[in-house]
Amino acid sequence: MRHVISILMENEAGALSRVAGLFSARGYNIESLTVAPTEDASLSRMTIVTRGSEEIIEQITKQLNKLIDVVKLVDLSDDEHIEREMALIKVRAIGEAREEYKRLADIFNGRIIDVTETTYTIELTDSGDRIVEFLAAINADEIIETVRSGVSGIARGEKSLHP
Amino acid sequence: MFQQGRNAREAGVCLPQTGGFEGVFNVAGAENMNRAAISLKRMLTVELTGAEILVRSLKEEGVTHLFGYPGGAVLHIYDALYQQEDVKHILVRHEQAATHAADGYARSTGKAGVALVTSGPGATNAVTGIATAYMDSIPMVVITGQVFTSMIGNDAFQEVDSIGITRPCVKHNFLVKDVTDLAETIKKAFYIATTGRPGPVVIDIPKDVTANKAEFNYPQTVSMRSYNPVVKGHIGQIKRAVAMMLSARRPIFYTGGGVVLGRGAAELTALAQQLNYPVTNTLMGLGAYPASDRQFLGMLGMHGTYEANMTMHHCDVLIAIGARFDDRVTGNIEKFCPHAKIIHVDIDPSSISKNVKVDVPIVGSVPDVLQEMIALIKGGNKKPDEDAISEWWDQITEWRGADCLKYDEESGKVKPQQVVESLYRATHGDAYVCSDVGQHQMWAAQYYKFDKPYRWINSGGLGTMGFGLPAAMGAQLAHPDATVACVTGEGSIQMCIQELSTCLQYGLPIKIIALNNRYLGMVRQWQEFFYDGRYAMSYMDALPDFVKLAESYGHVGMRIDNPADVDGAMEEAMKLKNRLVFMDFVTDQEENVYPMIPAGAGLNEMILV
Numbered sequence: 001m002r003h004v005i006s007i008l009m010e011n012e013a014g015a016l017s018r019v020a021g022l023f024s025a026r027g028y029n030i031e032s033l034t035v036a037p038t039e040d041a042s043l044s045r046m047t048i049v050t051r052g053s054e055e056i057i058e059q060i061t062k063q064l065n066k067l068i069d070v071v072k073l074v075d076l077s078d079d080e081h082i083e084r085e086m087a088l089i090k091v092r093a094i095g096e097a098r099e100e101y102k103r104l105a106d107i108f109n110g111r112i113i114d115v116t117e118t119t120y121t122i123e124l125t126d127s128g129d130r131i132v133e134f135l136a137a138i139n140a141d142e143i144i145e146t147v148r149s150g151v152s153g154i155a156r157g158e159k160s161l162h163p
Numbered sequence: 164m165f166q167q168g169r170n171a172r173e174a175g176v177c178l179p180q181t182g183g184f185e186g187v188f189n190v191a192g193a194e195n196m197n198r199a200a201i202s203l204k205r206m207l208t209v210e211l212t213g214a215e216i217l218v219r220s221l222k223e224e225g226v227t228h229l230f231g232y233p234g235g236a237v238l239h240i241y242d243a244l245y246q247q248e249d250v251k252h253i254l255v256r257h258e259q260a261a262t263h264a265a266d267g268y269a270r271s272t273g274k275a276g277v278a279l280v281t282s283g284p285g286a287t288n289a290v291t292g293i294a295t296a297y298m299d300s301i302p303m304v305v306i307t308g309q310v311f312t313s314m315i316g317n318d319a320f321q322e323v324d325s326i327g328i329t330r331p332c333v334k335h336n337f338l339v340k341d342v343t344d345l346a347e348t349i350k351k352a353f354y355i356a357t358t359g360r361p362g363p364v365v366i367d368i369p370k371d372v373t374a375n376k377a378e379f380n381y382p383q384t385v386s387m388r389s390y391n392p393v394v395k396g397h398i399g400q401i402k403r404a405v406a407m408m409l410s411a412r413r414p415i416f417y418t419g420g421g422v423v424l425g426r427g428a429a430e431l432t433a434l435a436q437q438l439n440y441p442v443t444n445t446l447m448g449l450g451a452y453p454a455s456d457r458q459f460l461g462m463l464g465m466h467g468t469y470e471a472n473m474t475m476h477h478c479d480v481l482i483a484i485g486a487r488f489d490d491r492v493t494g495n496i497e498k499f500c501p502h503a504k505i506i507h508v509d510i511d512p513s514s515i516s517k518n519v520k521v522d523v524p525i526v527g528s529v530p531d532v533l534q535e536m537i538a539l540i541k542g543g544n545k546k547p548d549e550d551a552i553s554e555w556w557d558q559i560t561e562w563r564g565a566d567c568l569k570y571d572e573e574s575g576k577v578k579p580q581q582v583v584e585s586l587y588r589a590t591h592g593d594a595y596v597c598s599d600v601g602q603h604q605m606w607a608a609q610y611y612k613f614d615k616p617y618r619w620i621n622s623g624g625l626g627t628m629g630f631g632l633p634a635a636m637g638a639q640l641a642h643p644d645a646t647v648a649c650v651t652g653e654g655s656i657q658m659c660i661q662e663l664s665t666c667l668q669y670g671l672p673i674k675i676i677a678l679n680n681r682y683l684g685m686v687r688q689w690q691e692f693f694y695d696g697r698y699a700m701s702y703m704d705a706l707p708d709f710v711k712l713a714e715s716y717g718h719v720g721m722r723i724d725n726p727a728d729v730d731g732a733m734e735e736a737m738k739l740k741n742r743l744v745f746m747d748f749v750t751d752q753e754e755n756v757y758p759m760i761p762a763g764a765g766l767n768e769m770i771l772v
Binding site for chain 2: 059
C-alpha cells in the first residue's frame, strides 16, 4: 500500500540524512521525498511517499519517531488529505506544436513559464496522477527534460501537525 | 579582546588586555558606553576554553573515568585534562578498547561510560565499540575530535566524517560548531544516552571549538520538544495484561536486557515469585532473575536449555519484558510459540510487534509497569489457577529431567564447561564476568549462574570479538575490589591483546580465563554441522605462548592442560588479588555447544547432544 507520511522535524544540519539513512539501512523504499522549512524557521516539514505492508509502515513510523530530530509525524493516508506535486516540463515547440502545447497546458491548468524560439517550459501543479496524464499526452520524443518536485501533503480541514 | 593569563586562569578570573581596555574607554558615544558595559560584564564572568568546558561538564555529569587515546585534534582537551584530577583518564592501547572499556564500565554500573578519541582513525577505530554498544542499548557518550571547522570537508589531515560514519550506529550524534553550544550539547548527550532505551551518543568537536572561549554555565535541566521518553505504562493495557496473566494455565516470563538496563530486576523477581511462574532470560537478560532460584529455567534460544525452550514452545501466555524477539531467541518465527497469547512490555515502541505480533503491548519503563502489575495482583481477588500451574510445573520438571547441560566428565581432557563451573565455584558466583564472542561465550552464559544484574557483560547483539578484555578493564575500574573475570578464547583475546599493557599501567587484576581449543570454535562447530567438516580457516595455527606473553606484559601466566588441575589453578589465581592472571586452559579441541536449535527449526526442535 502507498502511504504519505508527513514529518515535522528540527531544522538541523543532518536531519535529512538521518531520515534518508534510516530508509536505506532498514531497506524501506522511498518513492518521493520533499523537505523545506516551515513558517517557524526552527522546524522543517517533510513529506515522504513510501510503499509497504501494514507491518512495514508501522515499523517505518515507529523508527522515524525514534529519531531524536523528529518532533512529530502523521500518516496522511490514514485520513482525508490533499497531495500536490509540481512539475517543470521542457518540450520541443516548433511550428504547429507551439499552438498544440499552449492548448494542452491550458486544459491541464498548466502555465508556460519560459518561451524560446524552439522550446516551451510548462509548469504544472497538481496530483501526481494528473502530472503523469499530462506527460502521457505529450509525444515522448518532444520532451526535452522533466523535473518533478515529489509530493507535498496536508490533511484536510481542521487537522494539522504541530509541535 | 581579552586573554587569560596562566595565573589568572588558575585564580578563576579574567584579565583584560591593555589595548582592549584603552580602546573601550578612549572613545566617546552611547554605543561605546554600551560596549564598555558588556566588556565590564565579561571581566566579571569567567570564560573558559571549549576544552575546559568539556572537562568541567564531564565532572558535572559525575564522570569518574574517561577512556581514551590522544591525537592532534584533541590536544587542547588533553591539556585541560592534565590540569585537573576529578576526571581520571585511562590510556588504552587502541581506540576500539576505549569504547569497549567505557561500555564495560556502563554495563557493570548502569551509568553512562565515556570515551575520548581523536579525529580520523581515532574515530573510525572507535566505531566497532560504538556499534557494539548500540546493538545492546548501552548508555555511552563518545567524544571524537574533529579538524578545524574551517577545514571540514577539505580532506584535511586526519579528517573523516565522524557524524556520517557513526549515524547508523548511534542513538544520536552532534557536531558542535560553536563553543557557546558545547555545555548544552553535552547535557543533551548524557540525557539522551541514559534515558528511554539507552544508547551511545557521539559528540564531534572541531579543534578550534576546544580552543575558543565562552562563559561556562552547565544547564541543570534539559528539555527537548522532539525527545520525551515514556515512563508510565498505559494503565488500561496493564490491567488487560494482568487479567491475561492470571487466567494463564501455562505461563512463562521471557525477559531480556531491558530488565537489567531499566533497573527492573527486583520487580521482576517479586512479580514472578508472587505468581510462582517460570522465568527464562535471554543472553542479555542473565542476572535479571536469580539463576540459582527454583523458578529459573536457564537461558532460552539457540543455545538455551531444553526446559526453557520447551516451556516457551508450549506456553499459553508469554510475558515478554524488555526483550526484543531476536532471531537467536525465536528460531523459526513461523513456529514460534504457536499456542501463546503474548504480552510485551518495552520502553521502545519500535521493539513491539517488530518480529512477532503481540496481543497486549505496553510501552513503559520496566520497573514502573511491573510495580503496577504487582499492586494490581495484590489488590485484586483473582489468583492464578493453582492446579493448572502445579500441573505446568510437573511438565517442566519432566523437561528438566533431560539434563541438557550434562557433559562428559571422564574424557581425560579439560572440558570448557568444567572450567566455567570451576570459575563459578571459585568466585562464589559473585564475579563480574566479561565475555568475548564464540563458544566460550555460550558456555559462560550456560554454566555460570548469575544471581544479580550487571554481572554478566557480553556483546550479545553485534557479537564483537575483542570485547571481553577491554570491557573487563571498565568493569574492574568501576569495581576495584571485585573479582572481574574475562572468559575468552584464543581467537577473541588476540583481537584486543594489546590491552594487557593498559592493565599493567593501571594495576587491573583481571582474571583471564582463556578456553584455548586451537580453533575458532563456533565457526568450526558450524563447519562440522553444516559444511561436512570442511574447516576453512577456523584452525588457529602459530599461536603465541600465552604464558610468556602475559609475563612479558608483567602479568602472571598459567597453562592448565590436565582436568585434575583446573580447580586448584583457579583457586590459586583467585588468591593473587592484585595481579592479572592469564589462565590458558588447553581444552578439548572439538567440544561443541549443546543443546542447539539448528537454523530454520522451532524451539521444540533442539539437538540435545
